[in-house]
Amino acid sequence: MSAIILDVLPIFILILIGWVIVRSGLMTSNVGDALSEFVFKIAVPLLLFRTIAEADFHGASPFRLWIVYFSGVAITWTAGHIAATRLFGRDERIGVLAGVSSAFANNVFIGLPLVQRTIGDEGLVALSILLAVHLPVMMVAGTVLMEHAERKIAGKSDRSMVFVLRQIVINLIRNPLVIGLAAGMAMHLSGLTMTATLATVVNQIAGIAGPAALISLGMALERYGVSGNFGIASVTSSLKLLLLPGCVWAASHLLGLSPAWTAAIVLTSSVPTGVNAWLIANRFGVGHSLAASTITVTTALGAITVSLWAYFLGA
Numbered sequence: 001m002s003a004i005i006l007d008v009l010p011i012f013i014l015i016l017i018g019w020v021i022v023r024s025g026l027m028t029s030n031v032g033d034a035l036s037e038f039v040f041k042i043a044v045p046l047l048l049f050r051t052i053a054e055a056d057f058h059g060a061s062p063f064r065l066w067i068v069y070f071s072g073v074a075i076t077w078t079a080g081h082i083a084a085t086r087l088f089g090r091d092e093r094i095g096v097l098a099g100v101s102s103a104f105a106n107n108v109f110i111g112l113p114l115v116q117r118t119i120g121d122e123g124l125v126a127l128s129i130l131l132a133v134h135l136p137v138m139m140v141a142g143t144v145l146m147e148h149a150e151r152k153i154a155g156k157s158d159r160s161m162v163f164v165l166r167q168i169v170i171n172l173i174r175n176p177l178v179i180g181l182a183a184g185m186a187m188h189l190s191g192l193t194m195t196a197t198l199a200t201v202v203n204q205i206a207g208i209a210g211p212a213a214l215i216s217l218g219m220a221l222e223r224y225g226v227s228g229n230f231g232i233a234s235v236t237s238s239l240k241l242l243l244l245p246g247c248v249w250a251a252s253h254l255l256g257l258s259p260a261w262t263a264a265i266v267l268t269s270s271v272p273t274g275v276n277a278w279l280i281a282n283r284f285g286v287g288h289s290l291a292a293s294t295i296t297v298t299t300a301l302g303a304i305t306v307s308l309w310a311y312f313l314g315a
Contacts, residue, residue: 004310007118007160012303014211015204020220032219036109039216043209044108045180048128050206052184053194062129064255068264069130070137072247076239077103083235086193090232092149097287100142101277102239107134108177109217109275110270111300113210118310121262130265132181134277136171142280150284166311220275221299224292233293239272240298243304245270249313264314270309272298 003043021027080102085095105111172178187194194202196312248269252262273295281291 004118005307008114008307008310009303011114011214011306012299013119014214015110015218015221015299016286017223018215020218021215022219022222027219029219029223032216035212035216036220038214039209040070040108041176043178043212044112044207045204045208047112047124047206048131048180049187049281050202051121051124051128052181053187055121055128055184059307062132065126065129065261065265066256067218067259068251068255069134069269070117070252072244072269075247076244079243080236080239084232085238087235088232093146093231093284093286094290096142096149097144097277097281097290098236099145100138100237100280101233101273101291103244104138104142104277105241105269105271106217106274107131107268107271108119109213110271113214113266114271115268116210116308118267119260119264122260123267126217126261126264127188127268128181129185130268131177138176139276139280140167140171141274143283146280146284154248179240201253201255217275221296224278224296229287229290229293233297236290236294237297237301240273240294241301242271245309261262266313267306267309270306272302 018032022029022032034284077099079099081095081099084090084098085092090098107127112124112127112131115127140179142225193199245266249262249266273291275295278288278295281287
């Protein structure tokens with residue numbers, strides 16, 4: 001267990017360093033936003049490109065992995081929605097946001113460096129396959145369900161499925177992570193290799209993706225905090241840290257994922273709630289305090305729960 005803590009604790013110390021940098025006034029949160037942009041658009045796509053270009057898939061199909069992960073997401077999202085609307089009596093919009101906050105793991109900024117550190121390259125392959133669809137699917141699902149809730153309250157009809165599918169395709173094409181993965185797969189299938197100079201540049205940028213992601217996340221966290229809705233936030237945080245990884249672990253065994261892929265996908269599902277929950281709340285002007293509180297609580301408790309999941313998995 002002590003060895004696992006030594007693997008997991010640096011992840012959260014880097015987040016804390018980012019938070020202290022902004023909290024102390026050494027740098028502003030705007031610097032963290034710029035660093036986050038660099039991580040999402042440059043560093044992580046290059047890391048995914050290198051991972052897929054050099055990967056050995058052993059003939060594995062991505063569809064079982066996607067079914068495993070998103071079945072856990074569906075169960076957890078539904079539980080969060082029901083808890084908010086039935087247990088706490090909130091409207092459908094808060095129900096959707098509770099589902100998002102419960103099921104939207106921070107796979108890029110925390111999951112990726114965690115899996116890289118604890119599982120290694122084979123785990124990164126599994127996570128790369130998930131990241132190819134995770135952000136677009138989750139953001140589109142959250143947006144569509146929130147719009148449905150608003151239209152239901154206002155008595156309006158929903159948008160057509162053709163429009164929704166079009167948005168998903170556009171989001172996939174424009175997503176830097178998907179571009180990095182597609183480029184890596186193209187190189188993998190072509191059998192081409194990078195020159196020594198290009199490989200050195202890619203490796204150096206990819207090498208800072210994890211630490212930069214964690215520090216930029218910590219710098220962003222300073223703007224959040226526990227700002228009300230603590231009752232619902234306690235439930236959504238519990239669902240995020242316990243139910244989601246539990247469901248993903250069960251589905252992994254039912255569908256027979258390899259031990260390395262199971263460990264990677266369960267670990268990344270166990271990480272704190274992503275800031276995307278806040279982005280959805282901000283876009284629709286509802287549930288800011290619930291999203292902020294869930295992000296803060298799950299990040300504060302994440303070092304403990306992630307360590308326990310790592311111990312359970314034998315990672």
